[in-house]
Amino acid sequence: MSKKHQGWPEAADLTLENIQTGLEDGHFASVDLVATYLSRIDKVNSEIKAIAEIDPTATQQAAILDKERITGTIRGL
Numbered sequence: 001m002s003k004k005h006q007g008w009p010e011a012a013d014l015t016l017e018n019i020q021t022g023l024e025d026g027h028f029a030s031v032d033l034v035a036t037y038l039s040r041i042d043k044v045n046s047e048i049k050a051i052a053e054i055d056p057t058a059t060q061q062a063a064i065l066d067k068e069r070i071t072g073t074i075r076g077l
Helices: 016-024 030-048 058-070
Strands: none
Touching: 016 030, 030 058
16 A cells, blocks of 8 residues: 555455455545555566456546445445
């Protein structure tokens, strides 16, 4: 996560509880989470080759979810 989110676990160590709490408390947004995971994938995928394809609209979808969250619509994890 960015400097704003220091103290939060690294992407590999995030739990659903960490993610839910971080989103609910406004410590980060969905777009931040997507960026964190895309960075992690970029860092390790050449070694483990676990991710075959990344949805090119992932960041746009996250932005839509962030707007929904601001207006009170919260979807499950």
